[in-house]
Amino acid sequence: MAYRTVAGSQTYAFADLKDLMAKATPPRSGDMLAGIAAATAEENVAARMCLADVPLSAFLNEALVPYEDDEVTRLIIDSHDAAAFRTISHMTVGDFRDFLLSGVATSEVLAAIAPGVTPEMAAAVSKLMRNQDLIAVAKKCRVVTKFRNTIGLPGTMAVRLQPNHPTDDPAGVTASILDGLLYGCGDAVIGINPASDSVPVLSELLKLIDGIIQRFEIPTQACVLTHVTTSTEVINRGVPVDLVFQSVAGTQKANASFGIDLATLKEGREAALSLNRGTLGDNVMYFETGQGSALSANAHHGVDQQTLEARAYAVCRPFKPLLVNTVVGFIGPEYLYDGKQIIRAGLEDHFCGKLMGVPLGCDVCYTNHAEADQDDMDTLMTLLGAAGVTYIMGIPGSDDVMLNYQSTSFHDQLYLRQVLGLKRAPEFEAWLQRMGITEPNGSLRRQHGIHPLLAAAPELAA
Amino acid sequence: MSEAAKGEHPADYGIEEAVIEDSWRRLAGVTPARIALGRAGTGLPTREVLRFALAHAQARDAVHLPFDSARVAADIAALSFETLELASAAPARDAYLRRPDLGRRLSDESRARLSARAAAPVDLAIVVADGLSSTAIHAQAVPFLTAFKARIAEAGWSVGPVCVASQARVALGDEVGELLNASACVVLIGERPGLSSPDSLGLYLTFAPRAGRSDAERNCISNVRGEGLSHDHAAFKLAWLLKEALARRITGVTLKDESDLLLVGGLVPPARIG
Numbered sequence: 001m002a003y004r005t006v007a008g009s010q011t012y013a014f015a016d017l018k019d020l021m022a023k024a025t026p027p028r029s030g031d032m033l034a035g036i037a038a039a040t041a042e043e044n045v046a047a048r049m050c051l052a053d054v055p056l057s058a059f060l061n062e063a064l065v066p067y068e069d070d071e072v073t074r075l076i077i078d079s080h081d082a083a084a085f086r087t088i089s090h091m092t093v094g095d096f097r098d099f100l101l102s103g104v105a106t107s108e109v110l111a112a113i114a115p116g117v118t119p120e121m122a123a124a125v126s127k128l129m130r131n132q133d134l135i136a137v138a139k140k141c142r143v144v145t146k147f148r149n150t151i152g153l154p155g156t157m158a159v160r161l162q163p164n165h166p167t168d169d170p171a172g173v174t175a176s177i178l179d180g181l182l183y184g185c186g187d188a189v190i191g192i193n194p195a196s197d198s199v200p201v202l203s204e205l206l207k208l209i210d211g212i213i214q215r216f217e218i219p220t221q222a223c224v225l226t227h228v229t230t231s232t233e234v235i236n237r238g239v240p241v242d243l244v245f246q247s248v249a250g251t252q253k254a255n256a257s258f259g260i261d262l263a264t265l266k267e268g269r270e271a272a273l274s275l276n277r278g279t280l281g282d283n284v285m286y287f288e289t290g291q292g293s294a295l296s297a298n299a300h301h302g303v304d305q306q307t308l309e310a311r312a313y314a315v316c317r318p319f320k321p322l323l324v325n326t327v328v329g330f331i332g333p334e335y336l337y338d339g340k341q342i343i344r345a346g347l348e349d350h351f352c353g354k355l356m357g358v359p360l361g362c363d364v365c366y367t368n369h370a371e372a373d374q375d376d377m378d379t380l381m382t383l384l385g386a387a388g389v390t391y392i393m394g395i396p397g398s399d400d401v402m403l404n405y406q407s408t409s410f411h412d413q414l415y416l417r418q419v420l421g422l423k424r425a426p427e428f429e430a431w432l433q434r435m436g437i438t439e440p441n442g443s444l445r446r447q448h449g450i451h452p453l454l455a456a457a458p459e460l461a462a
Numbered sequence: 463m464s465e466a467a468k469g470e471h472p473a474d475y476g477i478e479e480a481v482i483e484d485s486w487r488r489l490a491g492v493t494p495a496r497i498a499l500g501r502a503g504t505g506l507p508t509r510e511v512l513r514f515a516l517a518h519a520q521a522r523d524a525v526h527l528p529f530d531s532a533r534v535a536a537d538i539a540a541l542s543f544e545t546l547e548l549a550s551a552a553p554a555r556d557a558y559l560r561r562p563d564l565g566r567r568l569s570d571e572s573r574a575r576l577s578a579r580a581a582a583p584v585d586l587a588i589v590v591a592d593g594l595s596s597t598a599i600h601a602q603a604v605p606f607l608t609a610f611k612a613r614i615a616e617a618g619w620s621v622g623p624v625c626v627a628s629q630a631r632v633a634l635g636d637e638v639g640e641l642l643n644a645s646a647c648v649v650l651i652g653e654r655p656g657l658s659s660p661d662s663l664g665l666y667l668t669f670a671p672r673a674g675r676s677d678a679e680r681n682c683i684s685n686v687r688g689e690g691l692s693h694d695h696a697a698f699k700l701a702w703l704l705k706e707a708l709a710r711r712i713t714g715v716t717l718k719d720e721s722d723l724l725l726v727g728g729l730v731p732p733a734r735i736g
Contacts, residue, residue, distance in 0.1 A: 172493035179497035333559045368521035368655045369594050397496025404656030414504035447485045
């Protein structure tokens with residue numbers, strides 16, 4: 001169905017809901033690359049004005065990616081919770097924004113409507129929201145998950161300790177893990193991106209992290225971020241796996257380019273559940289996403305990249321993940337050109353995920369060919385901290401020496417905790433205090449001599 | 463110190479105490495990761511902020527430093543290669559970064575010039591492309607080609623003119639190789655600079671190059687630079703892959719690099735010429 005609006009002295013027409021969404025989305029190099037962005041600033045606002053009057057129910061009747069061609073659309077439509085949707089079913093997209101910002105939309109109300117919010121509805125309303133709106137509403141959303149600790153409680157922010165090494169060297173990985181723990185990081189997960197995809201190497205890394213967690217009784221979980229089918233194979237060989245990882249995207253075709261479909265994810269989750277390794281809960285999945293992945297796989301169906309990103313959260317949702325994060329600046333300037341676009345995208349992704357009931361964290365990051373620097377990352381992480389982000393990355397000195405990009409550091413999370421008063425997952429916070437790593441107020445304790453954790457690296461400590 | 467002098471020295475205000483060093487500093491020796499940096503409050507000490515800023519500046523410069531294609535072409539010509547300077551369809555760096563598709567095809571002028579050459583078939587087309595690091599090409603292209611020239615002579619391959627291409631991505635070599643009537647094409651390209659590796663060269667080999675080839679149809683040799691893979695070793699690997707590619711008429715995921723089996727005690731055997 002076509003949409004039409006008058007803005008200024010001109011009438012603007014949009015071919016269909018997909019076209020309207022793409023024209024209404026904030027400026028983004030990826031949508032320009034795809035040739036679907038608004039041609040002028042006025043057309044961009046005209047599209048938003050038009051979108052504001054679209055009923056939310058339109059998204060249940062007009063699929064942006066055809067139902068027949070795409071299992072992600074089928075998942076979204078077939079699993080839509082009509083009862084949860086009832087509260088907002090009469091609203092337009094514009095009404096929905098006002099409602100979300102109002103005092104009526106409490107944390108409890110937002111949690112109750114989450115199963116009725118489709119990714120297209122979340123994306124649509126986000127396109128009408130300023131950055132402060134994205135922060136204010138996300139802050140009210142509560143998504144709590146558990147494996148060996150409790151992630152997502154109000155006033156907390158977790159950190160993934162990311163101890164990557166260019167050749168997966170065990171001593172090098174261990175050194176980064178110890179550094180991170182001594183800086184109070186690792187409650188989200190100790191999760192490594194391996195350089196290798198060989199099963200023996202991955203198994204050794206899993207045993208290494210598990211060994212440290214067991215030895216020091218750390219209330220956290222391990223993950224080696226490899227393909228879901230590889231994790232399943234590793235599990236079948238009897239190797240300890242806490243969380244099963246997979247990159248996911250918002251269309252069936254893009255997921256196929258990752259070598260997965262919904263059935264593969266289900267198998268991976270069942271394999272992880274069969275080990276029964278969680279002590280507090282059974283959220284066993286870890287997903288990563290990022291705007292632009294569908295376009296780069298030539299699988300975008302003419303839909304804007306932010307809407308497709310929200311659809312990726314719909315892929316995550318039924319698998320009850322412990323953690324989901326958007327790797328927001330990794331993809332490069334042809335999708336997110338500069339610091340401004342990366343910041344906006346990070347806030348949109350976090351908002352959409354939380355509104356849909358997904359535990360969203362963010363890899364606040366950039367590559368060296370993007371127009372961005374540490375100051376932009378400081379801005380985004382501070383805004384996300386204010387928005388109640390579930391977790392961020394912790395990488396030694398912000399410099400990932402394996403993946404060649406810059407993310408947030410062990411120091412950065414200390415800064416956020418100090419200026420925003422954010423606590424860690426309570427079980428992990430208590431462990432850090434027991435180990436003499438932190439003070440009761442959560443700040444780092446000054447270390448003298450050899451800390452007992454360093455015994456994990458005897459060849460280093462000698 | 464006298465009472466009167468107290469308060470005049472920075473140490474009196476505890477400035478030497480402001481930076482808390484990490485007692486596990488020796489762990490830093492086993493990883494290139496930036497661990498045990500110490501802290502000033504919750505922040506990085508000044509020395510680490512500046513060390514990081516310098517590394518980022520070098521990586522940024524590697525992306526944006528204008529490509530001196532004339533100098534690179536002249537230096538390559540001095541190795542007795544015929545050279546040609548070409549440009550992609552991306553008019554400038556900004557467009558190059560936003561529009562990867564433009565960097566993958568020739569400008570109309572370059573295409574016309576290349577098409578006008580009478581192209582007798584050759585075994586190999588060589589493209590030297592700035593990619594995302596002109597710094598890498600300025601530093602690595604000539605020493606690499608010096609090493610690879612000996613391998614060309616050893617195998618007796620026929621080689622087209624070395625095409626020095628500005629604002630270019632890997633797939634530009636497909637069009638160039640096709641126009642030069644080459645059995646295979648190698649693209650030497652500046653890789654996306656990392657914080658600790660702004661000058662890394664990548665080599666991409668494609669059998670039967672023509673527009674539309676996918677990345678799965680290429681073989682890649684990465685991280686060619688002083689602290690990574692040496693020029694000699696990279697030239698040896700590329701020669702091995704090219705020999706296999708020409709014999710088996712493929713490149714890509716089905717051609718696995720097994721050149722390391724030919725190393726002698728971990729060392730690259732010298733080229734035998736004559």
